[in-house]
Amino acid sequence: MRGFVFDGLQGNNEYIELIKLFLRPSEFSTDGAAGAEGAHRIDATDAAAAGDKNAVKRFLYDRLAALTGRSPAWGILTGIRPVKLFGELAGEAGSDEDVARARRRFRDEYYVSEAKTELTARVHALQRALTAPPETGSVGIYIGIPFCPTRCEYCSFPSNQVPYARVAGYLAALYREMDFVAEGLARKGLFAESLYIGGGTPTALNEADLDELLGRARRRFAGAKLAEFTVEAGRPDTITAEKLRVMRRHGADRVSINPQSMNDETLARIGRDHTAEDVRRAFRLAREAGVPRVNADLIAGLPGEDAADFERSLRAVLEFAPENVTIHALAVKRAARFKERDAEYGYARAETAAEMLRLAAAALAEAAYAPYYLYRQKQTVGNLENAGYARDGKLGLYNVRIMEERQTIVALGAGASSKLYVPSENRLTRAFNASNYEIYAERLDEMLERKRRLLFE
Numbered sequence: 001m002r003g004f005v006f007d008g009l010q011g012n013n014e015y016i017e018l019i020k021l022f023l024r025p026s027e028f029s030t031d032g033a034a035g036a037e038g039a040h041r042i043d044a045t046d047a048a049a050a051g052d053k054n055a056v057k058r059f060l061y062d063r064l065a066a067l068t069g070r071s072p073a074w075g076i077l078t079g080i081r082p083v084k085l086f087g088e089l090a091g092e093a094g095s096d097e098d099v100a101r102a103r104r105r106f107r108d109e110y111y112v113s114e115a116k117t118e119l120t121a122r123v124h125a126l127q128r129a130l131t132a133p134p135e136t137g138s139v140g141i142y143i144g145i146p147f148c149p150t151r152c153e154y155c156s157f158p159s160n161q162v163p164y165a166r167v168a169g170y171l172a173a174l175y176r177e178m179d180f181v182a183e184g185l186a187r188k189g190l191f192a193e194s195l196y197i198g199g200g201t202p203t204a205l206n207e208a209d210l211d212e213l214l215g216r217a218r219r220r221f222a223g224a225k226l227a228e229f230t231v232e233a234g235r236p237d238t239i240t241a242e243k244l245r246v247m248r249r250h251g252a253d254r255v256s257i258n259p260q261s262m263n264d265e266t267l268a269r270i271g272r273d274h275t276a277e278d279v280r281r282a283f284r285l286a287r288e289a290g291v292p293r294v295n296a297d298l299i300a301g302l303p304g305e306d307a308a309d310f311e312r313s314l315r316a317v318l319e320f321a322p323e324n325v326t327i328h329a330l331a332v333k334r335a336a337r338f339k340e341r342d343a344e345y346g347y348a349r350a351e352t353a354a355e356m357l358r359l360a361a362a363a364l365a366e367a368a369y370a371p372y373y374l375y376r377q378k379q380t381v382g383n384l385e386n387a388g389y390a391r392d393g394k395l396g397l398y399n400v401r402i403m404e405e406r407q408t409i410v411a412l413g414a415g416a417s418s419k420l421y422v423p424s425e426n427r428l429t430r431a432f433n434a435s436n437y438e439i440y441a442e443r444l445d446e447m448l449e450r451k452r453r454l455l456f457e
């Protein structure tokens, strides 16, 4: 391996992110080091000096594509919200002509592949058809429960495995924050359009605590204009008939049951501590409880799985006809145990994961699902995207809003980050809660003060 040395790019993370689409971190240097003898030297000094970031990215893409023979499907896009960019390029009116121009710019200026341009344009079109812009005064509410029965190998979320007795202190703090936010919203004349209980795994709570949490959430936030109430029940082994009845009683109308894989060996390998049979049981219970919208998450690129394994999981999930299916490309982030074992896993599995996404898109289209939201994360296998699919137009509104970034999100609990939307500047400003659940409870007053200044002044 000869290695690559880049000149003129020091310290620019966007450029480094782009290079990483082509080269493993061990294969290149941008710090001006002389590099190994015989290394390819790519001098971007002149391109960078011209000051047009996209031009620099195209310069790098062209050179690297020629040298490596690779052509990453998302082109020079390193951001996480392609649909938002597409919408900006298409403009508010979004006429057929505007959309055609946005498509051309995606391909010609951003080097996005035909397939990914098509996917983005379809998501954009469906969102425009099915959602109106957020109403003035509306917010999305997120409430985080940072506990799970075990830790998945790939997890990089707030997730704690603790004796149940410790949950009480967290909930007491969370209830204080809920009261504080409800009072602030009322004072400012704001209202919840969507309510999302996520985590972690909210259904890791026992039935009595879940009842208390959802009852409080309903009383504080579920006004006449609430359009969606989602509860993540990600780990099927935590779902009981009674918990589903509790959800329905408090008005939850969307429940996310996340198999990730329907292959028992894979589930054991990734530390999920449940079986495919647990998933089947959870889906049956959700239907018996009358949950109107069920989402199922699957992950492409899990260890030991080939495309056929993934397709079997997807077909097994489709037997339950969930209203939403979300296909994630495995993210191998720093916090995941995974990465500790194999720093270059994401590169090695890129082709397999891309094949899985192609299979998923075809199988879901055949089963009458349409892509309705789309986002990218850093460090996913093959730098691939996550996409949510919906049938019968039943999309997940909170997910769409998060990606649009045109609505304030009030986020409660450990690790939650609130985002105030400032329409006059079309931008978000943020306030963070501590991610450690004990520090969150101990220092809640500081976080409430931050929230007050951000949202309720």
Ligand code: SF4
Pocket: 147, 148, 150, 151, 152, 154, 155, 156, 157, 158, 159, 199, 200, 201, 234, 235
């Ligand atoms: S269920 Fe989600 S939050 Fe919990 S350990 Fe697994 S990946 Fe992390």
